[in-house]
Amino acid sequence: MGALLKPGDLVVDAGANIGNHSLYFAGIRGCKVVAFEPIPQTAKVLKHNIEINFLDELIELRNRALGATRGNAVLDAYDENNVGAARLTSRPGLHFEAKFVVSTLDEEFFSQTIRLLKVDVEGMDLEVLEGAQAIINRDRPIITCEAATETSRGRLLDWAAATGYTWVGTYCATATLILAPNEVDRRNDIELIRSAQARSSSLRTTDLEARLLRSNRYTERLHREALALNDELTLKLESLHQQVEGLEARMKDGIRRD
Structure with a gap:
């Protein structure tokens, strides 16, 4: 993905975990990053990683969850030995038991056009994209999104086709799809991605x-x-x-x- 990014580009990291991708985007590529991580323990480690790498001015940490609509969520799965697999679940009517407020990317403020949207939120990936429909239609960012199962992959590809995106590559141990806008003036992005994949x-x-x-x-x-x-x-x-x-x-x- 590095070939598509230049210093100063804005990257949104939905499901930043402890910062592996955020640190790369900011520290190596020189991008501005807005990193979303709702789990307090994980966000604390992410904040520490940002500070020790002197990336405070490039990475903004927002300690909240994302979904399709504003609401509430509870922690559905958490393993302190594998915090990257932490999973939230949201249900209508959650109030007193809810530990997390869920926002949507469309409700969030971003100071510039989003160049890359990376989504890895353990099963709620499509919901995050659905809650970002307006900003995706406005900015037309490159999107990378995890699809851990054939079912989630099928749903993601259906969403991409309906939104005017093309699947141009896959990376990571857990299949993460790279999606690019179909517009003619973005064909260069598609070629760059395919060339980088090759x-x-x-x-x-x-x-x-x-x-x-x-x-x-x-x-x-x-x-x-x-x-x-x-x-x-x-x-x-x-x-x-x-x-x-x-x-x-x-x-x-x-x-x-x-």
Whole structure:
């Protein structure tokens, strides 16, 4: 995605977690970032990461959840050993038990046009996009959105087609789709993304081939060392066998003399 971004571009990171993407966008690409992270413990780590990397002026942290409509949510799943998998759920009528206020991107204020919208909110991804329909129609940002299942992928692609977006690539261990606007004047974005994806694929292939070569060389070395060790053990066993035979012969000779 770096090829599409230049210093000063605005990136919205919905589901920033501890800041892996936000830090890259701001620290490496020089972008302005608005990072949304609702879980207090996670947001605390994100804030610390922003500060120790001296990115306070580029990254704005908003400690709230996002969805399709304004409302309330509760924590549906949380594992302190995998905070990235924390999941919220929103239901009508949640009041006293609700721990999180849910906002929408359309209700949020942004000081400039959004260049890239990254969405990774553990199952509520499409809801975040639905709550950003007006700003997406206005700014037409590049969108990256997680689609962990075939069902969520299908729903996301249906939404993209209805919104005038094209799927142009996928990245990350958990499938994250890259969507670009269909407009003719944005074709260059599509070509840049596809070119970057091709280069990335080529680099991964080259890296894999290099790793396999190193692995093969290592295996060959282990095989040679095993053969050498086997030869050494064989010689030692033969020597030991000869010593035993000599000892037995001397014992027999001593018995005969007695």
